[in-house]
Amino acid sequence: MASPFVEALAAHATETLARLPGAGLAWLDAARREQLEAFVRDGLPGARNEAWKYTALRALERRAFLAGDADAASRAVDIEALRLPGVDGPRLVFVHGVFRADLSSLDALPEGLSLRPLSQALVEDAEPLRFFLSRGGEASADAFARLNAAFATDGMVLCVAPGAQIDAPVHLLQVGVPADDDLAWHARHIVELGEGASLTLVEHHAGVGAHRHLGTQVSDVVLHARSKLAWIGLQECADEALLIRRDRLRLDADAQLRLHALELGGGLARRELDAELRGEGARLDTRGAFVPRGRQHLDTRLDIRHVAKNTASDALWRGVADQRGRGVFHGAITVAEGADGTDAALSNKNLLLSPHAEIDTQPVLEIYADEVMAAHGATVGQLDERSLFYLRSRGIPVDAARALLTQAFCRAALDDLDHEALREYLGQRLVARLPGSGTDA
């Protein structure tokens, strides 16, 4: 018996598939159908699935979502309210996974930058996308990756030409707004940086008004040799929305990727980051904070694989769980046989602020090479009593002292963000979610 979740999404699948961009391309149709069949066959990951141990999907299984939003193109969105300080370059806006040319800003793209919605890229020249879109049958694929591969309506295709240095940050904005039904939308992004290219990308999820939509997003990010990507993520979905994301990163020789991520919104939000450092000298730095409160469940899952020699990764993630919030963190580092000279570090520190909140953290090391430096650490606890005492001895009231220390604890994830205006803004957004900021209920 298929669950209501699967049944609702698979209903009218043939019509839905026929309406998708690129329908009629034999390879794409075949790939979509194959993924749909796998989704219907296996359903959602069960309770015994280790990758979903701490994120139960039983409640989701009983819910039905309407596949796609027919009115997405006409829904009102106040774009000015969603601008980010210091980010006025090219902008791509999707509402419920549907591209909105009227809200986007794609004029006068800098030289070397190609930025289009997937729907357009499929019409103009689908062949370069074939590698990404016909894949998806990988061993770790689950219901959400399959749903996405079968039904993704649109997404961003971003390419930077070899050697091009793009200064203005690209703003990828995805918005959810209230609707009559609980909707399911799916976005598929592809980012490719040519040799020696560099780019700043701001991935922004915003929820305007209360709603309970389900969004899935799959991104492929390919960094060719010596390219550099600064990636800033701000996830502020509606507090009851569901967002399941999977980022697949591939770093070639001497490529560098720095991610700064804030996970603030969503009733259930999960981010999976699969990174493969497959060229010698590649480097991946990830920093992030997740701040569940209310009944939020925020799940972050890093899977960092060092395949080539002399690669480095450094991960620093902070979690603060308040009220009935639940923070889940999984950070796995794998060093493959032959990946000598790997330098890998991962740290996840968490604060638990309420007797009803929960933190589950699992740092993992899998090492198959011996010329390696690998370390991880994880803690769950409270604010340092001595620091608190110090602040109080300086005349700062206890609540203010707690708030200050909690803010400092989280902001460590933003400390080395170079973009000053964004660093300030993200810091404010983060602080606004923390207790003592005056905005929490």
Added chain:
Amino acid sequence: MTAERSDNVATLRENNPEVVEALSRRYGAGFITDIETDSLPAGLNEDIIRALSALKEEPEWMTEWRLEAYRHWLTMPMPDWAKLKLSPIDFQAISYYAAPKNRPKSLDEVDPKLLETYDKLGVPLHERARLAGVAVDAVFDSVSVGTTFRKELAEAGVIFCSMSEAIKEHPELVREYLGTVVPTGDNYFAALNSAVFSDGSFVFIPKGVRCPMELSTYFRINAGHTGQFERTLIIAEDEAYVSYLEGCTAPMRDENQLHAAVVELVALEKASIKYSTVQNWYPGDENGVGGIYNFVTKRGDCRGDDSKISWTQVETGSAITWKYPSCVLRGDRSVGEFYSVALTHHHQQADTGTKMIHVGKGTRSKIVSKGISAGKSSNAYRGLVKIEKGAEGARNYTQCDSLLIGKTCGAHTFPYMEVKNPTAIVEHEATTSKISDDQLFYCRSRGLDEENAVSMIVDGFCKQVFRELPMEFAVEAKKLLEVSLEGAVG
């Protein structure tokens, strides 16, 4: 390592008879004792379990308990979550009972061949026992062949005997505690053990008694095509203390033999149990042929307030080790400790660690795990620290270090932390590294050869755990590591 350096090591070996001798040293406990045994035919079904129970002259409730466990086992799938590669186990090909034919009435009647066996292993069963001052229960294949110092212990009120005797002589104690820490259906191997366990040790320390000497059990698998399924139960009443040691060996055989034990510890108010293991089952040869499959469930229950359970283990043997000695910290302010050294070489695989379940207020736990992998082996730490809602002010500290020797081995760390109380503090740290060239160079510049340098560095790496072992065991553990690591460098 550079080619030149390997050449040097090779020359060193050729010219140095001691090195050659050391390298040819193998698993020292791998001999077989030629002794007549009684055994049940291979296979597993309700009749075999009834026959086993009858052979041991067990009461009806015990037979029923076994059958219930067996029926539950039939419904369970073999666990596959551990990081282990193993060929399927044919549970019908194993004989579930093997015992030396001449059952001794007392230690004086023990077959001299058996005594010789334990002598070769360095286990003091007779006169030497008195000098060593350790009470020993020796388990040979499926049965206990002798327990020393019984009189002295009885005077202190301590019961130390084989499980079979305990079922006959202290049924009320066995019934009260057996299966209360590890229920029959706890996991696949615990269920199997509950159905077919043949013997093991039983320890009862009454209220307020500090056990006057170290207690020890020595397990030996001898017969071929058998498995060993022992069950140990240790109960420390209020304010009691006991230190218990466990050692194990097996002959070298080409087949994989199964060892599935269950150990249950119960600590009541202010009681303290210290449980030390040196596990040296036959690990298989350098090509991964043979060796013991070691699937063990060990769990301690800190039932009383202010109780303490401490596990120390040195795991150098077995082809496969699957073992997670755990503590359920139920009593307020109870303490759990886990100190472990796990060494794998050649094709050995270990997936071991601990679980600390904090239930009571102010409970504390400490985990120190040292993994050493060499050859083509795989060594994983898997641990869970769980802080329940009511565990006000609970505290855990975990440290996991892995040392890699060679390019073809694996070292893994899978810690789980689940925290539901905001006053708890949980910390986990792990590192993985190899023996650095600097350290080696330093030692060699002081005139140590490479083998000795490695063994010294490894010894230092493990010191924190060895410190927790009783003295005799610490010496044995250190020697074991040296022997197990031979041929790992160069």
